[in-house]
Amino acid sequence: MHHADLFGPVDAGLPEGLVYRPDFVTAAEEAALIDHVAALPFAPFQFHGFEGNRRTVSFGMEYKFDGSGLKQAEPFPGWLLPVRDHAAALAELKPEDFVHALIIEYAPGAGIGWHRDRPVFGDVVGVSLGAEAPLRFRLKEGSKWRRFTLPAEPRSAYLLRGPARTEWEHSLAPVSALRYSITLRTLRAA
Template sequence: MPDDLFGPAIPGLAIAPDLVGRDEERQLIQAIDAAPLEPFRFQGWTGKRLTASYGWRYDFDDRKFAETEPLPAWLLPVRDRAAAVAGLAPHELPHALLIRYDPDAGIGWHRDRPVFEQVVGISLGAADTMRFRRRAGTRFERHMLTLEPRSAYLLSGPARWEWEHSITPADRTRWSITFRSLRR
């Protein structure tokens, strides 16, 4: 189902269109491509998307959460704006995940790891679809959201904890920056 006329239909889901400008988007894409991206690994399986983590890192192979390299300076201005979307101070988003989705790469149904609280994602490059589902009896309630280039989304409250989400594979390259707060 599409969003209603008044915004996202899921409590805790917010959208911030045009969080970054076109020139900044190009610079962010160049910086992501220059980062030490590696294929995503999940319990021995290798995904199609390329990722790099800063601040904190969750290793899906050994199921451990640990500090890693600090956020690079080029991420700090966009983190400031992501924090404002979430109503947080910038230091409350100590984790950044960079992702490059080449054509046909997506993410299956999941909920972010429980060590994280609020999630702010920034979409760059191509538009894509974020799908949401939650169990309602023997069926799933579903919603879809178009992730426009340069926009941000916030997952908090019910959108974060009651709904799973996935990203559909696209036919063009898309990049994202995901900032997360830590659960207290």
């Protein structure tokens, strides 16, 4: 049985508003970023009193799932600024528009369930470091789901805006090897 048969047809087209860039950073840049990221003081992801199977660190702003919402966090470290600048170029925004950086460590077996990013955030740029990970998308259409899987390759980046950001849900299947992601977010326009 073909895998897609279990979940319905897989749509070959990218969701509207999803932009994907392989080779967003070079292998040398990825190695340097992994060195910086691996040294961060990661803590288990906290969600309404539960711990996730991934570990996180935030810069700029931090979103707390304990009811307090968005708070100030440590400023972006210098080594992260070139990534923010590159993300801004991809999104055609100013670097300072990205006010939140979430660094996530996915140990083997870790993933993230179906979700949309919090409504307080606007555009989202994710940068993949380390292992490849299938980034899955789904959109409810009547009683069925329209699906798309993006093989988020090491050193790649994706931009979520428009329907890909606000209408489609996304998830990350459990990874088979250590993976890091750098997720940069703008605030939603009022």
